[in-house]
Amino acid sequence: MDFDDTEEEAAFRAEVHAWMTANARERDPGQLATSHSFYDFDDIFVKEGKLWQHRIYDGGYAGITWPVEFGGRGGSFVEAMIFREEEAKFDVASGLFAVGIGMAGPTIIGHGTDEQRRRFLPAMLRGEEVWCQLFSEPGAGSDLASLSTRAVRDGDEWTIDGQKVWSSGAHHSDMGILLARTDPEAPKHRGITFFLLDMRSPGVEVRPLRQMTGGATFNEVFLTDVRVPAANVVGEVNGGWRATMTTLANERTAGRGTSSFPQILQLARECGSTTDPILRQRLADCFIKSEISRYLGFRIQTALSKGMSSPETSVAKLLFALSAKETAELTLSLQGPLGMLSGEAAPGHGFWQQQFLSAPSFRIAAGSDEIQRNIIGERVLGLPGDVRADKDVPFKDLVR
Numbered sequence: 001m002d003f004d005d006t007e008e009e010a011a012f013r014a015e016v017h018a019w020m021t022a023n024a025r026e027r028d029p030g031q032l033a034t035s036h037s038f039y040d041f042d043d044i045f046v047k048e049g050k051l052w053q054h055r056i057y058d059g060g061y062a063g064i065t066w067p068v069e070f071g072g073r074g075g076s077f078v079e080a081m082i083f084r085e086e087e088a089k090f091d092v093a094s095g096l097f098a099v100g101i102g103m104a105g106p107t108i109i110g111h112g113t114d115e116q117r118r119r120f121l122p123a124m125l126r127g128e129e130v131w132c133q134l135f136s137e138p139g140a141g142s143d144l145a146s147l148s149t150r151a152v153r154d155g156d157e158w159t160i161d162g163q164k165v166w167s168s169g170a171h172h173s174d175m176g177i178l179l180a181r182t183d184p185e186a187p188k189h190r191g192i193t194f195f196l197l198d199m200r201s202p203g204v205e206v207r208p209l210r211q212m213t214g215g216a217t218f219n220e221v222f223l224t225d226v227r228v229p230a231a232n233v234v235g236e237v238n239g240g241w242r243a244t245m246t247t248l249a250n251e252r253t254a255g256r257g258t259s260s261f262p263q264i265l266q267l268a269r270e271c272g273s274t275t276d277p278i279l280r281q282r283l284a285d286c287f288i289k290s291e292i293s294r295y296l297g298f299r300i301q302t303a304l305s306k307g308m309s310s311p312e313t314s315v316a317k318l319l320f321a322l323s324a325k326e327t328a329e330l331t332l333s334l335q336g337p338l339g340m341l342s343g344e345a346a347p348g349h350g351f352w353q354q355q356f357l358s359a360p361s362f363r364i365a366a367g368s369d370e371i372q373r374n375i376i377g378e379r380v381l382g383l384p385g386d387v388r389a390d391k392d393v394p395f396k397d398l399v400r
């Protein structure tokens, strides 16, 4: 198998690299993180992220895999991956549009009306509107279909009441993709409708949640008598689960960035840890997992580019979350007693300490470890399905 770029891919990479060089500052070899990243999700990240997306749009690289008729480039998954790999070498505020362009956009393309496509897609690509995902609730995460936020039709509008949680970036979002129950008489998957919510609507209250990293990237969102136009329903009323599947499939196949192993090796050298027999074992282990992740990424992109679904996404997600935890622990061990410091006092300005505190969340976000294992068990190993006794029971009769 040949993992090198084809002639066309190499030409595209060179073109992207030249464009990046003309439009952004390359990261210093020792620079661990971009100056403004998703982990901050503050005013500056939002401002810089919008400017950067607009520049990508002007350069003709916005929505690489989106069809041309919807303002995209009509390119391949491999081209999108090449763009991400090259972008990661530069100090730019990327990731602000992960929900918008990465998830809401493809869902609107697949299930939305022409009017919705005209209204929302160009604004996303130009970096004008930030989107958040309002799916999870205090009582509905892994079992998303048990959500209880309620929407009731009232003339040309819907009235929405309920609570969402874990809503990343909601405090800086203009729009949200929202799931609400519209038919409690139907079984749980069949009474849900998919809405596009203007986050500035009266009755939307966003409360940031402080995390152990010190940052506040996600929120609780309270919805009280929120009015949403009927024109903002995506797909069929009560048939929102189909659109939801498109959103979640796009979330699972989102790229996970490039390997940080070269920086970890550099850290080991700087800290004089390369002769420690135990740390050497852990370094080799970290390298092996980083390579497996890379090759899994290639397999996934290959399957997707052929229009095939790829169960490797669950394997890759599991490995990513596990490796993030092990890698973070390793980097603090490499630092010895300095690993106990944080912020500016710590090596790398506390970057690895931040990674250490963020890593546990990766095992929950976008489908927990256990859910990924269930998917692998059912779809790859052919094991009997998870117990779903409530699948056909009307939602209103479920014990919650």
Ligand SMILES: Cc1cc2nc3c(=O)[nH]c(=O)nc-3n(C[C@H](O)[C@H](O)[C@H](O)COP(=O)(O)OP(=O)(O)OC[C@H]3O[C@@H](n4cnc5c(N)ncnc54)[C@H](O)[C@@H]3O)c2cc1C
Pocket: 132, 133, 134, 135, 136, 137, 138, 139, 140, 141, 142, 143, 165, 166, 167, 168, 169, 218, 361, 362, 364, 365, 366, 367, 368, 369, 370, 371, 374, 386
């Ligand atoms: C960093 C981060 C960002 C997030 N951002 C968003 C966002 O922007 N928008 C949004 O809507 N949501 C977001 N989420 C929420 C995320 O999707 C949920 O946390 C996740 O689906 C798990 O749901 P839960 O927290 O309710 O846990 P639960 O579903 O209650 O799970 C609790 C535990 O039980 C296990 N479990 C549950 N069901 C099974 C089963 N059938 N078999 C075996 N074990 C099981 C789980 O693995 C877990 O260990 C985010 C989460 C994190 C951590």
